[in-house]
Amino acid sequence: MNTVKTLFSATALAAALMALPATAQDDVITVASTTSTENSGLFDHLLPLFEEETGIEVRVIAQGTGQALETGRRGDADVVFVHAKPAEEKFVADGYGVARVEVMYNDFIIVGPAKDPADIAGGADAVDAFTSIAETESAFASRGDESGTNKKERAIWEEAGIEPSGSWYRELGQGMGPTLNTAAQMPAYSLADRGTWISFENRGDLEILVEGDNRLFNQYGVILVDPERHENVNAEDGQAFIDWLVSDVGQQAIADYKLGGEQLFMPNAK
Amino acid sequence: MDGDNAFLTAFHLILSGDPALAQIVALSLRVTLTAVLVSCLIGLPLGAALSLARFPGRGAVIVVFNALMGLPPVVAGLIVYLALSNTGPLGFLKLLFTPTAMIIAQSLLITPIIISLTRSVIDELWSEYEEQLRSLGSSALRAIPTLLWDGRFSLVTVILAGLGRAMAEVGAVLIVGGNIAGYTRTMTTAIALETAKGDLALALGLGIILLLLTLVLNAGAFLSSRIAQRQAA
Numbered sequence: 341m342n343t344v345k346t347l348f349s350a351t352a353l354a355a356a357l358m359a360l361p362a363t364a365q366d367d368v369i370t371v372a373s374t375t376s377t378e379n380s381g382l383f384d385h386l387l388p389l390f391e392e393e394t395g396i397e398v399r400v401i402a403q404g405t406g407q408a409l410e411t412g413r414r415g416d417a418d419v420v421f422v423h424a425k426p427a428e429e430k431f432v433a434d435g436y437g438v439a440r441v442e443v444m445y446n447d448f449i450i451v452g453p454a455k456d457p458a459d460i461a462g463g464a465d466a467v468d469a470f471t472s473i474a475e476t477e478s479a480f481a482s483r484g485d486e487s488g489t490n491k492k493e494r495a496i497w498e499e500a501g502i503e504p505s506g507s508w509y510r511e512l513g514q515g516m517g518p519t520l521n522t523a524a525q526m527p528a529y530s531l532a533d534r535g536t537w538i539s540f541e542n543r544g545d546l547e548i549l550v551e552g553d554n555r556l557f558n559q560y561g562v563i564l565v566d567p568e569r570h571e572n573v574n575a576e577d578g579q580a581f582i583d584w585l586v587s588d589v590g591q592q593a594i595a596d597y598k599l600g601g602e603q604l605f606m607p608n609a610k
Numbered sequence: 611m612d613g614d615n616a617f618l619t620a621f622h623l624i625l626s627g628d629p630a631l632a633q634i635v636a637l638s639l640r641v642t643l644t645a646v647l648v649s650c651l652i653g654l655p656l657g658a659a660l661s662l663a664r665f666p667g668r669g670a671v672i673v674v675f676n677a678l679m680g681l682p683p684v685v686a687g688l689i690v691y692l693a694l695s696n697t698g699p700l701g702f703l704k705l706l707f708t709p710t711a712m713i714i715a716q717s718l719l720i721t722p723i724i725i726s727l728t729r730s731v732i733d734e735l736w737s738e739y740e741e742q743l744r745s746l747g748s749s750a751l752r753a754i755p756t757l758l759w760d761g762r763f764s765l766v767t768v769i770l771a772g773l774g775r776a777m778a779e780v781g782a783v784l785i786v787g788g789n790i791a792g793y794t795r796t797m798t799t800a801i802a803l804e805t806a807k808g809d810l811a812l813a814l815g816l817g818i819i820l821l822l823l824t825l826v827l828n829a830g831a832f833l834s835s836r837i838a839q840r841q842a843a
Binding site for chain 1 (some may be wrong): 644647648650651673695696697707777788789790791793794803805806807808809812841
């Protein structure tokens with residue numbers, strides 16, 4: 341019967357289309373990383389170099405640090421590449437990661453509207469700046485998403501002895517880019533990583549107001565997900581990626597990445 | 611003006627024949643069209659059967675499928691994510707963060723739409739044909755292929771409704787695909803990414819291309835069903 345034939349060929353076609361990526365999982369690793377590294381274009385710069393040298397294909401999933409660590413915890417990635425030292429150390433201590441390796445750093449900056457209602461421009465003390473923002477109840481856009489930037493922001497509030505709440509404090513639950521898009525429109529203050537800021541194209545009225553505080557140091561670390569915990573982890577190729585990142589070649593490649601003449605990440609592997 | 615930039619950007623992108631863009635467009639089409647095909651294979655016969663069969667709890671089943679037409683993409687994505695995750699029940703298939711996972715999530719999203727709308731199309735046809743088919747001694751369920759065939763022109767709209775939903779959604783494919791460059795990046799996840807980067811002109815330019823694609827697909831469906839209708843007449 342014709343209908344049966346049609347049905348059969350349609351099913352076969354559907355099955356063929358679904359199964360199309362019949363690539364072997366060899367020579368492929370999945371890296372759970374942060375929106376800051378992906379959105380800044382760093383991976384577009386690094387990965388072709390690494391892939392050419394080793395033939396290993398790297399698939400990057402850009403998430404907040406909290407979500408990226410969760411992806412690693414579930415064994416859905418081979419490597420996590422994030423920026424929240426205490427959370428990373430806990431990840432390793434809990435037995436999900438083999439070891440935490442420092443790769444590079446940059447810094448966080450406090451951005452805000454040029455009008456600067458809390459009068460923080462030019463300062464170099466993040467805690468003072470946050471205190472002024474809270475006292476003047478100036479709008480502040482928080483990531484609110486457990487990302488590395490969000491964790492850093494909360495640490496600063498804590499040090500200032502402030503529990504931010506009220507209509508001026510807006511938790512967006514969004515990535516860095518969407519948060520900056522929103523902050524530019526409100527307008528509101530926000531804490532941003534410099535990498536995303538430099539590559540961000542919709543700044544509107546926002547400017548860098550506070551930078552250079554040691555508290556705003558932003559260290560990136562890379563961790564191999566423990567293959568003893570999740571046997572599907574491609575430990576060999578994942579370790580090759582980590583080794584490459586901290587090698588002279590990898591470190592130089594990170595230093596070479598510039599946007600508009602500005603270097604986004606400073607290599608500091610030991 | 612951002613809008614002018616967006617049209618210029620879209621125009622340049624199309625003319626440049628950028629291979630990365632071509633790959634994104636191809637993946638979007640492959641994922642969405644496969645999901646529509648899978649959903650039709652399941653949804654068309656099931657929707658017709660739901661229209662014709664009489665069983666206890668049928669009303670409840672109809673209501674559930676109607677409600678599932680409003681299944682939020684992000685929830686569909688989360689369900690598939692948890693199922694396919696390494697620690698989930700289907701983790702051994704190693705499908706998370708692949709195009710196949712995206713097809714599964716979109717199929718989950720649009721199958722209820724196909725089922726519910728097919729049921730409503732067949733309901734109407736059946737009330738027209740019931741006497742005729744019964745007099746031929748055909749049982750209701752055996753009439754399914756005949757009814758689907760006779761309702762094919764109305765069912766094109768049903769399929770297009772599913773297609774539109776799949777083309778437009780970003781929540782499900784983002785969660786289960788991971789928006790991996792060159793592998794699971796589709797039109798909608800690329801638009802979300804460019805918006806996140808603050809490159810609104812590029813994001814809107816991609817949006818215009820996506821709309822054009824949808825327009826072409828719909829025009830194709832319209833024309834072919836019109837030609838077929840003429841030939842049938």
